Amino acid sequence: QKEVEQNSGPLSVPEGAIASLNCTYSDRGSQSFFWYRQYSGKSPELIMFIYSNGDKEDGRFTAQLNKASQYVSLLIRDSQPSDSATYLCAVNSGYSTLTFGKGTMLLVSP
Amino acid sequence: NAGVTQTPKFQVLKTGQSMTLQCAQDMNHNSMYWYRQDPGMGLRLIYYSASEGTTDKGEVPNGYNVSRLNKREFSLRLESAAPSQTSVYFCASSEVHRAVAEAFFGQGTRLTVV
Numbered sequence: 001q002k003e004v005e006q007n008s009g010p011l012s013v014p015e016g017a018i019a020s021l022n023c024t025y026s027d028r029g030s031q032s033f034f035w036y037r038q039y040s041g042k043s044p045e046l047i048m049f050i051y052s053n054g055d056k057e058d059g060r061f062t063a064q065l066n067k068a069s070q071y072v073s074l075l076i077r078d079s080q081p082s083d084s085a086t087y088l089c090a091v092n093s094g095y096s097t098l099t100f101g102k103g104t105m106l107l108v109s110p
Numbered sequence: 111n112a113g114v115t116q117t118p119k120f121q122v123l124k125t126g127q128s129m130t131l132q133c134a135q136d137m138n139h140n141s142m143y144w145y146r147q148d149p150g151m152g153l154r155l156i157y158y159s160a161s162e163g164t165t166d167k168g169e170v171p172n173g174y175n176v177s178r179l180n181k182r183e184f185s186l187r188l189e190s191a192a193p194s195q196t197s198v199y200f201c202a203s204s205e206v207h208r209a210v211a212e213a214f215f216g217q218g219t220r221l222t223v224v
Contacts, residue, residue, distance in 0.1 A: 008150075032210045043200055043215040044153070051210055088153065096141040096160055096204055096211040097168070102152035 002027045004091050006101035014109055019076040021104050023089030026070070033065055033072045034090040034098065037083075044088055047074070079108045112136055116201050116216035123191040123223045131186040131219050133201030141204045142184035143168075143213065144176060146197040153200065159184055191223045 003026040013019045021035075032051040036044035050056045050063040050072065062075040072091075076083055086103040114135045123129055135142065143158040145168075155168030159178040173195060175187045184203075188195060198220050202213040 034212065043218050046212055046214070049210055049212060090153075090213075092211050096206050097143070097155060097158055098211065098213055099155075100145075100153040102150065 002030075002091070002099045004089055004099050004101035006087075006089050006104045008102060009105040010107045011104055012107045012109065013079050015079060015081060017079050017108075019079045019083065019106055019108070021074040021076070021087050021089075021106065023072045023074075023101055024070055025072070025089075025091045025099075027091065027099075028067075028070065030067075030070075030091045032092040033063070034092070035061075035063060035074045036088040036090060036100075038086045038088055038103065040085075047087075076106075079106075081108050081110050084108045114201055114203055114214055114216035116199075116219050118219060119217065120220050121222070123188075123221065125192060125223060127191050128187065128189050129191065130188075131199055131201070131221075132183070133185065133216060134183045135201075135203040135214075136182065137203060137205070137214065138181070139203035139205045139214075140181070141206070141211065142178065143202040143204070144174075144184070144186045145200045145202065146170065147200060147218075148197050156186065156199075191221075193223045195221065196223045197221060 034049045035047045038044045064073045089101040090098040144156040145153045157176040201216040204211040204213040
């Protein structure tokens with residue numbers, strides 16, 4: 001059984017701070033890793049993906065991958081109240097299917 | 111560009127009734143998926159279709175059937191609805207590029223079985 005683990009939160013940070021979201025996965029054969037954002041009552045939307053060890057930056061978002069530790073994280077710099085949402089980590093282990101974590105709720109207070 | 115479109119957005123069924131959830135994508139993706147999302151459970155894969163003409167079971171397929179009607183459309187059928195199938199259902203599609211399969215989601219169907 002492939003598993004993706006996330007803390008459910010909520011993770012509370014003040015506006016302007018760095019939010020750090022973490023995810024671990026069980027399948028060492030996993031190839032690519034995704035972060036989705038889901039606002040309450042809405043569908044998940046892709047923020048970014050990463051498939052090589054190291055960091056990948058996109059605007060205020062940085063994804064970090066450590067395959068040896070089976071760990072992937074998402075950093076959100078200069079957090080805004082509009083970033084308040086549930087963040088889903090997803091892992092691609094098979095040909096095209098994704099296994100999702102249960103998500104971490106992020107609350108950014110003004 | 112509509113992306114992934116699901117119908118209906120909301121539905122209430124009585125136990126034992128049947129219904130079909132429709133999904134269509136206009137991104138020319140080969141792969142399509144049906145997920146359900148329950149509080150505290152995350153997104154769980156019900157069925158997927160890696161390409162037109164193929165379908166495979168996911169993590170929670172019991173009580174569901176699917177049809178990949180053509181490259182654009184992938185439907186999910188509940189033959190005899192049960193209260194345990196009350197959930198939010200999401201259709202998604204993806205294309206694989208260098209082993210990276212980014213999934214794009216529809217807006218969801220909120221199903222209540224009473």
